[in-house]
Amino acid sequence: MACRKVGGYKQSLSTSSSIVNCRKPPAHEIKTHSICMVSDFFYPNMGGVESHIYQLSQCLIERGHKVIIVTHSYGNRKGIRYLSGGLKVYYLPLKVMYNQSTATTLFHSLPLLRVRLLGALEHQDVRNVLVQGHVFLNTSLTEAFCMAIVEAASCGLQVVSTKVGGIPEVLPENLIILCEPSVKSLCDGLEKAIIQLRSGRLPPPEIIHNQVKTFYTWRNVAERTEKVYDRVAGEVVLPMDKRLDRLISHCGLVTGHIFALFAVLSFLLLVFLRWMIPDSLIDVAIDATGPNGAWTQRFFSTKRGREKEKI
Incomplete structure (x- = not known):
């Protein structure tokens, strides 16, 4: 950064x-x-x-x-x-x-x-598909947030998911069964969800929905x-040499050196591209942010002009 x-x-x-x-x-x-x-x-x-x-x-x-x-x-x-x-x-x-x-x-x-x-x-078809089931099984090996499990829980499904990335932070424990990313762990989690469903220990879908809709x-x-x-x-x-040292120390002797090599190649490519196309030639995005941004001013001035024409 x-x-x-x-x-x-x-x-x-x-x-x-x-x-x-x-x-x-x-x-x-x-x-x-x-x-x-x-x-x-x-x-x-x-x-x-x-x-x-x-x-x-x-x-x-x-x-x-x-x-x-x-x-x-x-x-x-x-x-x-x-x-x-x-x-x-x-x-x-x-x-x-x-x-x-x-x-x-x-x-x-x-x-x-x-x-x-x-x-x-x-x-628009996602909800109609989800409500046909009772359990939502997510088998992601890598995941940042996983919007799908929020959508499934919002539709009243019990979620069974691998415990990877940011998934453990998305839903409370009573709405999700977390599993290791292995076949055996997922099967155990799925069986647990089915037992809870058959025994009537799962809350009704409308209660789950009303709880989830307040989360985000x-x-x-x-x-x-x-x-x-x-x-x-x-x-x-950090300067480049410190970044390389951190890569090697955190990722291991072999893997760290491989990552460091890719980092150096990426850095050299960036330097070459900035030499080919200097920053001064790159188009800058319009500063349209905030209530006083150029985009907002243009929108409201156009809107006021149309209102005056109507009057």
Whole structure:
């Protein structure tokens, strides 16, 4: 992560639908960040990842941050597009390998391509599929948040899931059975859920739904995300040699040196690209953030003009 000072504050450059009830805090309460979200999965696809990125980006924009999205092209949708709220999206001309995944994402997703049940579902059809069952089994080997288990619990299902990534933090213990990422552990967890279901120990779906719907709001998610950026922006940026030493010490002698080699190659590639295309030639996103941003001013001035014409 790189940082630069803007308006007296450090502004971090990080890599990591219409807004409802997104509170705009006073400008003096927060530090502003320039945030870049990178994902293969984004609009015009509409699923859990896409919705999460879009909603979170809009709430962060409302809170005064500058946000851009980097994804691959979708058909004729290439280049730079602006979505509502001044959200700038870069649709890169990268080759898709499988299921809207580029080569990098596909390589990391190979363990997830073993089973195909219903295929891709339209977002509006997810609820109708989920309510047909009683137990939702999630077998992810890697996961950050897993919107699917929140959707399943919201539909009243008992969730059985692997205990990986951020999943243990998503739902309370009474709504999820956590398992090790192994066949035996998943079978045991599934049997436990079936026994609870048959014995009537599971709460009714409407009670589960009413409990889950209070857990997350996009305003709350944006505020918690903002705290992460604030903490990271305050950390010391290590020089390259210190980063390599940390990679080797944390990842082991062999793996650490392999990761360090990739880090050096990536750094040299970045230096080469910045030499080929200097920062001064790169288009800067419109500062559309906050209640006084350019995008908001343009919207309300146009709206006032139309109202005057009607009068």
